[in-house]
Amino acid sequence: MALSRARQWNPLAFNRWPVTVIITVLYVALLVPILVVEHVLPSAPSSTDAGPDIDEAWLDLQHLTREFHPYNAHNSDEVRSWLLTRIEDILRENKSPSSFVDSTAADQSRPQVFVFDDNQSNLTIVQSNLGVYFEGTNIMVYIRGRDDDKRNWWETPGLEPSGRGGVLVNAHYDSVATGYGATDDGVGVVSCLQLIKYFTTPGHEPLRGLVVLFNNGEEDFLNGARVYSQHPISKLPHTFLNLEGAGAGGRATLFRTSDTEVARSYQRSPYPFGTVFSDAGFKLGMIRSQTDYVVFEGDLGLRGLDVAFMEPRARYHTNQDDSKHTSLQSLWHMLSAAVATTEGLVFDSSDDFEGRPQGPGKVPSGKGSQAVWFDLFGATFAVFELHTLFALSVTLLIVGPLALLITSIILANSDRMYLFGISISVDEGFESVPLRGWRGFTRFPFIFVTTTAGTVALAFLFAKVNPLIAHSSEYAVWSTMISAWVFLAWFLSRIANFVRPSALHRVYVLTWMFVLTWVLLVVATVFENRDDIASGYFMIFYTFGIFLATWISYLELFALPKKSEYASQFGGQASRRASSSASRLLTPSAESATSHQEDEGEPSESTSLLRGRRTTFANYTRVENNEDGQTTPGETEGETDIIVDANVYGFEQGWSAKLPTWTWILQFLLIAPIVIILVAQLGLLVTAGVHQTGQDGSSVLSTYLLIAIFTTLLFTPTLPFLHRFTYHVPTFLFFVFTATLIYNLVAFPFSSNNRLKLFFVQEVDIDTGVNHASLTGIPPFVQDAVSSIPSAHGQNTSCVWKADRMQCSWEGLTPHVLLKPDGSSEPPMEEWVRYSAKRVTRDDSKNNDNKNHAQIQISGLDTRGCILTFDNPITTFHVAGSAVDETRFPINITPEGIHEIRLWSRTWENEWTVDVEWNPDDTNKKLTGKAICFWSDANTPGLIPALDEVIQYSPDWVAITKLEPGLVKASRSFAV
Secondary structure, eight states: OEEEOOOOOOTTSSSHHHHHHHHHHHHHHHHHHHHHHHHOOOOOOOOOSSSOOHHHHHHHHHHHTSSOOOTTSHHHHHHHHHHHHHHHHHHHHHTOSBTTBOTTTSOTTSOOEEEEEOOSOEEEEEETTEEEEEEOOOEEEEEOOTTSOOSOGGGSTTOOOOSSOEEEEEEEOOOOTTOOOIIIIIHHHHHHHHHHHHTTSTTOOOSSOEEEEEESOOTTTTHHHHHHTTSGGGGSEEEEEEEEESSSSSOEEEEEESOHHHHHHHTTOSSOOOBTHHHHHHHTTOOOOOOTHHIIIIISOOEEEEEEEOOOGGGTTSTTOSTTTSOHHHHHHHHHHHHHHHHHHHTOOSSTTTTOOOOTTOOSOOOOOOEEEEEETTTEEEEEEHHHHHHHHHHHHHHHHHHHHHHHHHHHHTTOOOTTOOEEEEGGGTEEEEOOTTTTTTHHHHHHHHHHHHHHHHHHHHHHHSTTTHHHHHHHHHHHHHHHHHHHHHHHHHHHHHHSOOTTHHHHHHHHHHHHHHHHHHHHHHHHHHHOOOTTTHHHHHHHHHHHHHHHHHHHGGGSOOHHHHHHTTGGGHHHHHHHTTOSSOOSSHHHHHHHHHHHOSOOTTSOTTOSTTOOHHHHTSEEEOTTSOEEEOOOTTOOOEEEOTTSOTTSOGGGGGSOSSHHHHHHHHHHHHHHHHHHHHHHHHHHHHTTOGGGTOOHHHHHHHHHHHHHHHHGGGTTTGGGOOSHHHHHHHHHHHHHHHHHHHSOSOOSSSOEEEEEEEEEETTTOOEEEEEEESTTHHHHHHHTOGGGTTSOOEEEEETTEEEEEEEOOOOOTTOOTTOOOOOOGGGSEEEEEEEOOOSOGGGTTOOOEEEEEEEETTOSEEEEEEEEEEEEEEETTOOOOTTTSOOOOOTTOEEEEEEEOSSTTOOEEEEEEEOTTOTTOOOEEEEEEEEOOOSSTTSSHHHHHHHHHSOTTEEEEESSSOSEEEEEEEEO
8 A cells, every 4th residue: 555745735846737837827928918019019109299290201201191192103203392491491490501591580599401402413324134224313411410521512523521431321212013101102202391391490510410211222232222322412421320111110220230330320219120130031041031131231332220121011002002001100110110210310429339430421431340239028139249249159169068967967976866877776787776767858859840840831731721811810820830749749758658657757858958959059159250240149148048057957856865875765666666656557566566666677668558568557557646746645455555755756766855845936037938938039020921922923832831940949948847737728739720720721811901912013015016914923823913914804914924833814905104194085005106327437446346236226206214125235335424433333244145235214205325235246136126115104094904904803812913014015016
């Protein structure tokens, strides 16, 4: 008959209910605020005289987004005139000394302001096999700083500014042809207007000069930012802040930054949001779109920050990017960040942020240290240098294993190293007491691999069966993967604990987790050192928490009796008595258990449940567990009296009675909170950025794999404790898994709030009269949308793959892009594109050997954008009157040559003269290609009937956006 020592119930003990309640409550308590931060924006304050006028900014945004205003639309000129008027009104209201305010009305205590209406700058650049000529229509407002050069140095050619250098804040005022541009980039534009107002009010005069740039031409090849480099004022700024929109609302996130020093200026933001993980996305090429940041940082050598909206991607570049679908809160989030960050930059009194004085007129602003940054709950912003992270990572990689090794040696020397122990001899070695120290060693690899593999299998299942379900139901995908992971991990942990109860479960699992995170930290450290990529910053916190928890588990073993002392208490009946309280699978007698062990060796995790011929059902009921995991004695006839210590949980090893019962809480708190905060925030941010990119042709599988990876990282900290969970939470999660799995496999992936983007263009061949409209997108949805269009009904629609998307074309309705508002007759299509092409002989003696030289003149009616394409590549080109910046934009033409030249003019119906050359070895070969002009104005119904029809008759789950710079392209072939 077994006797039990009673103990009182401990609400913090490592028992089922405390473990279940504490872990569940902590996860919920941390995840809920993170979800709130992700989706609930800070409230906008009422406007005050001391700060930005949020109401005025909102009215400006509504005015700006009344119509589409791409560079190649007449409304772009109206927006430009309105911006100049608004700037004038602000300066008059503030009585700032400027060209708009006469000297008698100006307040001389306020900073001088200079407005540059740039109608002169142009630039020719070459990128890969594409040439671009662009004429700028930028607006720049320079607010002179207290430390600035007091001369009007820009008025003298060749003169450069002196001093520490200024600050540039940029936003582009053009939209795409199919979007109103509320967040791309209307919020940035009205924020810049408020910056002008803020820094021209008393008490806010900047220390360093501030240049506010309203650039026109970002949407097509970042042309506006590039041509800004040709204006003299571009020599002043050394640092910059770029305000952009790559989504259509939500919070404005810090996309990337050039270095730690400028990143610290963003710390002043009242609602910081972002992580360095997004910066790695650009560096690794995972994010394919770009912003003006690459021009300022990469081409002009400035140091700065990129702050942008990133979600929802489905509204980006569509007619839902308007003031109705954004919010006052989104505007306030970007505006407050812009004001705070700009203040940090313009009031910095250091020299080049590094203590190095800048030379007069130096455009490159030096090189700062690589940064690591992330926010916490959208309220606190952490930023430090990458080499600090690297040093800490290397330290942890060395100190962590070394500390565990030393602790293990001390444990062994003190005769308390129960890990990996099989048995210990007593009675001069003739009998031994089984320790069963190997139990639990192989659990983590089996459970972790199986559970993670199951979650990854779900990713492949979604990608195969319903690949775009994450587009509208990303949280349903999260729910499926989380519930599957937790339930499967719990189920396997409970099975393992039932088969082979082990008091060493925690220490073994934590040891394996430390090994795994140590390896991952090695990988992250390599990227930090080799590629300056800090996206694995969270691994140092993850690994450090796991290390401390593991170390505590090793230190717990010091509370155990020495192995020799433990064995000595059994005397001559050591094997029998020890085994009777050490295994769930008890044999009818202690002696037979010992004999069985000697015959078949120490049981392992893979040992059969029914090993041994004497095992019967009675063996499973010999001892039972109560709700707290304590042992209650069962009675079996003829059983020897054994003292069963109540401090031994269930059927775990008898020596575990002395283990502390409360340290699990400390271990869990060392791991879980920081992991939940960092990983959950990162996971949600990454999901928000990628879950709607499948419509653009990006890999959908990568989205589901990312969710599976973050799910694993988020819930792996529960594995040391999950075997003590009650069945209630896992059972609930099983039902969640079942319901969400069915939904994710059968639900339609789009809705009116999460529309699928299809890309429109209409191409007219003037020579043949062929007129094709097309939609490009993901099959089979693009075919479904085309089938709903009346003019495509009954036609033999042609669908072909274009890169990673499908383009479906049909005979489109005739465009009327040259129809005049007064109703005058439309010119014939033959006159839409005008060109002349002829061979010429160059006067340049160094090129006399090359006879393959031609001059092409091209113009289009009521447009300021044309294109020249070539069937065979050209080797060089020159546009009459163009500027070339060989320093910052060198013309490096690859051996593959140039296949296309895009021509942009600030004036309507401009005629470009383009000189081209092609391979001198092809003397008798003609130069052939197409002269193309395009039209981008869709503000008036009837100008592009095919587009009107697509928008009207497409399903409500479809959004239409532009495929190319022009909505309509008209082409004529040439041969020289």
